[in-house]
Amino acid sequence: MEIRIALKQHVGAPCKAIVKVGDEVKKGQLIALPDGLGANIHASLSGKVTTIDDAITIMADENQPDDYVKIEDTESNLDAIIAAGVVGAGGAGFPTGIKLNSEALKDGYLMLNAAECEPLLAHNIKFIEENPKLIIRGLQYLLDITKAKMAYIAIKKKHRDAILALSKESKEIPNIELKFLPNMYPAGDERVIVREILGEIMEPGVLPSEFQSVIVNVETLKNCVYAIEDRKPVITKDLTVDGKVKEAKVFLDQPIGMSISHYIDACGGFSIGSGEIVIGGPFTGKRAGDKAAVTKISGGILVGVEFPHDERDFGILACECGADEARLTEIVESMGGRVVASTKCKRMIEVNGRYRCNKPGECPGQAESVLKLKAGGAKVIIAGT
Numbered sequence: 001m002e003i004r005i006a007l008k009q010h011v012g013a014p015c016k017a018i019v020k021v022g023d024e025v026k027k028g029q030l031i032a033l034p035d036g037l038g039a040n041i042h043a044s045l046s047g048k049v050t051t052i053d054d055a056i057t058i059m060a061d062e063n064q065p066d067d068y069v070k071i072e073d074t075e076s077n078l079d080a081i082i083a084a085g086v087v088g089a090g091g092a093g094f095p096t097g098i099k100l101n102s103e104a105l106k107d108g109y110l111m112l113n114a115a116e117c118e119p120l121l122a123h124n125i126k127f128i129e130e131n132p133k134l135i136i137r138g139l140q141y142l143l144d145i146t147k148a149k150m151a152y153i154a155i156k157k158k159h160r161d162a163i164l165a166l167s168k169e170s171k172e173i174p175n176i177e178l179k180f181l182p183n184m185y186p187a188g189d190e191r192v193i194v195r196e197i198l199g200e201i202m203e204p205g206v207l208p209s210e211f212q213s214v215i216v217n218v219e220t221l222k223n224c225v226y227a228i229e230d231r232k233p234v235i236t237k238d239l240t241v242d243g244k245v246k247e248a249k250v251f252l253d254q255p256i257g258m259s260i261s262h263y264i265d266a267c268g269g270f271s272i273g274s275g276e277i278v279i280g281g282p283f284t285g286k287r288a289g290d291k292a293a294v295t296k297i298s299g300g301i302l303v304g305v306e307f308p309h310d311e312r313d314f315g316i317l318a319c320e321c322g323a324d325e326a327r328l329t330e331i332v333e334s335m336g337g338r339v340v341a342s343t344k345c346k347r348m349i350e351v352n353g354r355y356r357c358n359k360p361g362e363c364p365g366q367a368e369s370v371l372k373l374k375a376g377g378a379k380v381i382i383a384g385t
């Protein structure tokens with residue numbers, strides 16, 4: 001079985017491989033180093049390196065050890081997180097060691113993003129339900145690293161079992177508190193979390209650190225705990241497989257680099273009427289390419305319905321927190337349609353050359369945009385939210 005470990009699984013430049021074709025590598029071995037902003041990459045399985053391009057391909061040995069090569073001894077827990085190559089596992093991929101290493105967080109706020117924001121995704125909540133003690137220990141490690149005064153767990157009210165489990169484990173701990181998010185998309189957007197927890201409005205382009213805050217995702221926290229307690233590098237990923245498969249499933253601790261098709265097969269294969277495969281959530285996911293494999297930031301493997309055929313002229317209404325123009329265009333073209341007009345939600349404003357939503361989740365009526373698209377020749381409109 002071959003695995004493909006991408007050299008870019010994070011914000012920043014692709015890592016540089018430190019192994020060569022023909023090398024035998026061990027599970028957990030460091031195989032690529034950051035080249036600027038980035039994070040260490042380790043082999044998720046033992047085997048032989050067969051090719052190196054934008055990924056290191058490894059022909060995995062038939063028999064895999066239970067153990068792995070541990071990260072080196074480090075002077076601090078923060079260094080362990082850096083050595084393990086922890087990055088934002090919720091999709092952002094920002095190196096966690098850099099995020100946590102900020103003086104601005106002293107006496108500030110650590111926030112756990114437990115929103116599991118996009119529909120269908122379920123692996124974060126499943127992990128919390130099964131491992132609430134680890135979550136609380138993880139928050140205590142990060143409180144110690146950042147010197148923040150409070151840790152808040154931001155979770156949607158609908159996740160009752162996860163809330164009960166976390167409440168039980170944290171009730172005697174004065175600096176860990178649960179905070180509830182509305183059951184809406186995008187409740188997990190960091191500006192929504194800061195707004196709901198601190199009552200502060202983050203203008204587009206402003207970072208949580210401006211509010212003495214850092215936000216980490218559930219699986220990112222889990223990877224920090226693995227690095228600190230087990231000296232384990234980031235070699236596994238939690239996944240939700242859903243949509244047009246025979247049986248939707250959640251998979252925890254799966255080797256990074258495994259092919260996406262492996263998980264579709266593990267769900268009994270495609271069901272009737274299946275269409276494209278999307279990596280990520282339904283709103284912000286991207287279509288999987290031929291060689292798609294699990295990375296540190298892939299959360300969902302979703303199989304869509306077969307596209308209906310529609311040759312009409314389309315207008316596109318993009319959203320920052322949902323599908324962007326490129327994704328909407330891809331969908332229109334997959335249906336056989338043509339994009340004749342395009343606009344953005346009126347809440348999107350330009351900040352440093354990028355359009356950002358200034359009130360995520362407080363979505364306005366779009367009558368004005370619809371009229372504009374119709375005036376541009378659109379017979380039908382597709383929106384990103």
Ligand code: SF4
Nearest residue numbers: 319320345347357363
């Ligand atoms: S306000 Fe507009 S850009 Fe922001 S989340 Fe809602 S639809 Fe998207």
